[in-house]
Each structure stands twice: as C-alpha cells, then as structure tokens.
Amino acid sequence: MSSDERMPRTRRARKAPAERAAEITAAAHALALEDGLAAVTLRAVATRAGVTPALVAHYRPAMDALVADTFAAIVSAEVDEVAALVASRPTPTARLGTLVATLLDGERDDVTLVWVEAWALGRRNETLAARVREQMDAWQAVIREIVDDGVAEGAFDTDDAASVAWQVLGMIDGLNAQALVRWGDAGDRGSLIMSALEGMLALPRGALATPAVE
Amino acid sequence: MSSDERMPRTRRARKAPAERAAEITAAAHALALEDGLAAVTLRAVATRAGVTPALVAHYRPAMDALVADTFAAIVSAEVDEVAALVASRPTPTARLGTLVATLLDGERDDVTLVWVEAWALGRRNETLAARVREQMDAWQAVIREIVDDGVAEGAFDTDDAASVAWQVLGMIDGLNAQALVRWGDAGDRGSLIMSALEGMLALPRGALATPAVE
DNA sequence: GGTGTTATTGATCATGCGATCAATATATCG
DNA sequence: CGATATATTGATCGCATGATCAATAACACC
Numbered sequence: 001m002s003s004d005e006r007m008p009r010t011r012r013a014r015k016a017p018a019e020r021a022a023e024i025t026a027a028a029h030a031l032a033l034e035d036g037l038a039a040v041t042l043r044a045v046a047t048r049a050g051v052t053p054a055l056v057a058h059y060r061p062a063m064d065a066l067v068a069d070t071f072a073a074i075v076s077a078e079v080d081e082v083a084a085l086v087a088s089r090p091t092p093t094a095r096l097g098t099l100v101a102t103l104l105d106g107e108r109d110d111v112t113l114v115w116v117e118a119w120a121l122g123r124r125n126e127t128l129a130a131r132v133r134e135q136m137d138a139w140q141a142v143i144r145e146i147v148d149d150g151v152a153e154g155a156f157d158t159d160d161a162a163s164v165a166w167q168v169l170g171m172i173d174g175l176n177a178q179a180l181v182r183w184g185d186a187g188d189r190g191s192l193i194m195s196a197l198e199g200m201l202a203l204p205r206g207a208l209a210t211p212a213v214e
Numbered sequence: 215m216s217s218d219e220r221m222p223r224t225r226r227a228r229k230a231p232a233e234r235a236a237e238i239t240a241a242a243h244a245l246a247l248e249d250g251l252a253a254v255t256l257r258a259v260a261t262r263a264g265v266t267p268a269l270v271a272h273y274r275p276a277m278d279a280l281v282a283d284t285f286a287a288i289v290s291a292e293v294d295e296v297a298a299l300v301a302s303r304p305t306p307t308a309r310l311g312t313l314v315a316t317l318l319d320g321e322r323d324d325v326t327l328v329w330v331e332a333w334a335l336g337r338r339n340e341t342l343a344a345r346v347r348e349q350m351d352a353w354q355a356v357i358r359e360i361v362d363d364g365v366a367e368g369a370f371d372t373d374d375a376a377s378v379a380w381q382v383l384g385m386i387d388g389l390n391a392q393a394l395v396r397w398g399d400a401g402d403r404g405s406l407i408m409s410a411l412e413g414m415l416a417l418p419r420g421a422l423a424t425p426a427v428e
Numbered sequence: 429g430g431t432g433t434t435a436t437t438g439a440t441c442a443t444g445c446g447a448t449c450a451a452t453a454t455a456t457c458g
Numbered sequence: 459c460g461a462t463a464t465a466t467t468g469a470t471c472g473c474a475t476g477a478t479c480a481a482t483a484a485c486a487c488c
Contacts, residue, residue: 011484043474043475121334171389180333196385200409225452
C-alpha cells in the first residue's frame with residue numbers, strides 16, 4: 001500500500017521556535033518511554049515529530065545532550081510524582097512503605113528500562129552519566145529524608161541513614177531491573193522487601209506491611 | 215609514528231580451526247570484560263584477535279550469538295566460581311554470608327558491567343535475552359539451595375525460599391549496578407545488606423555478620 | 429508591499445556496523 | 459610430488475548512525 005505519510009510531502013508549517021523545540025522534546029520523551037533510550041536517535045525523533053532530521057539537529061545540535069535531557073526529564077518527573085505521593089502520608093513508617101510499594105508495583109517498567117539503558121549508555125555518553133548521578137542523588141535524598149525523620153521520631157534505628165537510603169535505592173532498582181527481564185513469573189515483588197527493610201531499620205516484623213494507599 | 219601493527223601485514227599463520235575459534239572466543243571474552251558487551255563487535259574482536267573481520271565472521275556467522283555466548287561464558291564462570299567457594303563453608307548461614315559478601319566485595323565490577331549491558335542489549339538481541347534468563351535461573355538456584363538448606367536445618371525461617379532467592383539476587387544486582395555508576399563514594403556495600411537478609415529470614419541481629427573468608 | 433530574519437529542508441559526508449564472496453595460500457593427504 | 463580441502467584475506471555491499479551546509483520559503487516588521 002502507498003500510505004507513505006512519513007516525511008512531510010509539503011513543507012511543514014513554520015512554528016514558533018519554542019513550540020517546535022517542545023515538540024521535539026516530547027517526541028524524544030515518548031520514544032524513550034516506548035522503546036528505550038537507545039531508540040532516541042536523530043532520525044527516529046525526527047520521524048516521530050513529523051520533521052526532518054536536519055531540523056532536530058538544528059534545535060538539538062548534539063544528540064548526546066538530547067538523550068541525557070530526555071533521561072533527566074523522565075526520571076525527575078517520576079521522582080517528583082512519587083515524592084509528592086509519599087509526602088501525603090502521615091508517618092515515616094507509612095511514607096517508607098508507600099514509597100517502596102509504589103516503586104515496586106510494576107507500573108513503571110518503562111521508566112525502569114530507561115534507567116537500565118542509562119546505566120549502560122552512560123559509559124559512552126558522559127553527559128548522560130552525569131545526569132544519571134544527579135538523579136540517583138535526587139532519589140537518595142528523598143529516601144534519606146524519610147529515614148532521617150523516622151530516626152528522629154524514634155521509629156527507625158540506624159546510625160547511617162545515608163547508607164540505608166543508598167541501600168534501599170539499590171535494592172529497588174535491582175528488583176525492578178530483574179522484573180524487566182523476568183516478566184511472566186515476577187511473583188510479588190514488594191512484600192518480601194518490607195521484611196528486608198525491617199531488618200535494616202530494626203523494626204518489628206510486619207511494621208512495614210504494605211499500606212493501603214488510600 | 216608509523217607503528218601501525220593493527221592488521222596482519224603478512225598473512226596470518228594458518229591454525230587449526232579449534233585453536234583459532236578459541237582465540238576468537240577469548241578475544242570476545244576479554245573485550246567484554248574490559249569495555250563491556252557493547253564493545254564486542256565484529257571488527258573489534260577481529261582486531262583484538264589479530265585477524266580479519268571476515269575470519270571472525272567465518273567462525274561466528276552471527277554476531278548476536280557471539281555476544282550471547284560471551285555473556286554466558288563470563289557469567290557462568292562467575293556462578294561456578296562463587297558456588298564452589300560457598301560450598302566450602304559449613305553452615306547455610308555461613309554460606310549465605312559468604313555468597314553475599316563475595317558478590318558485593320567490589321572486585322567484580324567488570325562482570326557487573328556485563329550484566330547491566332546484557333539487560334539493555336537483551337531487548338534487541340533475543341538470543342542474548344534467553345541466555346540472560348538462563349543465567350539468572352542459575353544464580354537463583356544457587357541461592358535457593360542455600361536458603362532451602364537453612365530452612366531445613368531450622369536456621370532460616372521463610373515459607374517461600376524461591377522468592378527469597380530472587381529477592382536476594384535482585385538486591386545484589388541492584389547494589390552492584392549502583393556501585394558501577396557511583397564508584398567514589400560507594401561506601402561499604404555489603405554490611406547493611408546482612409541486616410536486610412536477617413529481616414527476610416527472621417534471623418537475630420548480627421547473625422550474618424560478615425564472615426572472615428578464611 | 430517590500431524586506432529581512434530564520435525556520436525548514438534536501439543533499440551529502442564520514443563513520444561504524446554486520447554480512448557476503450570470490451580469490452589466495454597453506455596444510456594435509458594420497 | 460601433486461591434488462584436494464579449507465583457513466584466511468581484501469573488497470565490497472547495505473544499512474544506520476550523527477553531523478554539516480547551502481538553498482528555500484514563511485513569517486514579522488517597517
């Protein structure tokens with residue numbers, strides 16, 4: 001069939017630079033969530049945005065940076081979203097339980113894929129690597145604040161909240177990455193980890209049992 | 215300088231097929247450990263083996279398969295090595311502690327890189343993806359056997375050894391992947407996780423304290 | 429309404445990838 | 459010693475990547 005509507009047969013309408021730039025950013029964003037960061041390619045973004053590769057290059061002269069920015073946008077949106085959800089819970093214990101349960105509920109596999117690819121691509125894209133470290137710091141800060149609060153209130157017991165936060169983050173990332181490959185028999189990620197956290201924070205068994213999120 | 219000794223200026227000595235094949239396999243192996251699976255490319259392997267790309271293609275007609283085999287060889291060697299080390303320990307508790315401590319001692323970052331890249335590349339290389347699942351199963355089996363033994367002896371308490379094994383594996387992978395990016399302030403990965411395991415297995419605090427490995 | 433700015437394009441370059449194939453040289457076997 | 463099998467090569471194809479640049483056309487402004 002000749003339904004070739006890929007490239008603009010007629011020259012695309014001229015748009016305000018800010019608008020076009022936003023469209024290109026959005027195309028990269030969507031592409032990364034659907035097919036991963038490795039799919040964020042000059043030509044793929046152009047096709048997705050209904051535009052010539054040269055135009056993408058005009059707005060984003062370096063693809064490395066576009067990939068890095070796309071990663072940062074996706075992940076920081078997730079951080080903000082989860083941080084907001086968590087903030088609505090009353091106690092550090094509830095906040096920690098909600099954070100873990102939310103991140104392990106299996107509804108963010110697209111973001112997990114972005115993370116895993118970022119770890120790999122970061123070795124050949126220094127701009128991206130820097131963004132990865134930034135976002136890891138952001139996540140760790142969110143978790144650490146919860147742990148600090150819990151320690152202050154006497155709910156948690158640890159003398160190294162920073163390390164606990166790193167450890168929690170690493171555990172979550174690992175379990176999600178694993179689920180990415182093992183979809184099918186994923187089992188219940190998220191219930192056992194509560195016991196693990198209880199061990200790390202000297203909590204009684206069951207203290208972190210998955211809370212009903214409203 | 216004209217020290218171009220890349221390509222064989224004189225035709226390479228003709229070798230027994232098995233030997234040449236082994237050299238190519240070894241080149242791919244070394245390349246993956248040094249620069250990651252993504253560096254295992256037809257031309258890179260050829261250069262490393264001191265041979266023409268065409269010869270590599272002659273022995274390994276599909277690069278997908280060479281990459282997948284390289285992954286499997288590296289990881290299964292690690293599984294065997296660690297399994298042997300662990301088997302030398304007397305009790306399930308000591309075995310689990312040794313396993314975790316060994317895998318988190320930071321001396322296998324090259325293998326971790328291979329893992330992370332395999333997760334990412336597996337999405338575009340089905341042969342590799344299958345091998346990844348195989349090796350994950352192998353790791354899970356090793357851990358699960360330890361947990362089963364511990365439960366049988368009454369040392370561990372869990373009603374789902376399989377899930378615990380998956381969880382332990384995921385946690386280890388996540389912490390190692392994290393360390394890959396955050397080298398510098400890695401801190402002591404490996405001590406906190408013992409507390410986490412104690413929580414998962416209903417062990418008293420400190421029961422898994424890092425054992426002196428001989 | 430003419431003019432200038434610039435958004436947009438098509439063409440093209442250099443690079444790297446996996447793969448194929450006819451030609452060549454070497455080892456082995458009769 | 460001659461013949462056969464095959465290890466090895468150089469050349470080349472097709473494809474995808476990021477990047478550059480002169481030419482074109484739409485808009486804004488005077």
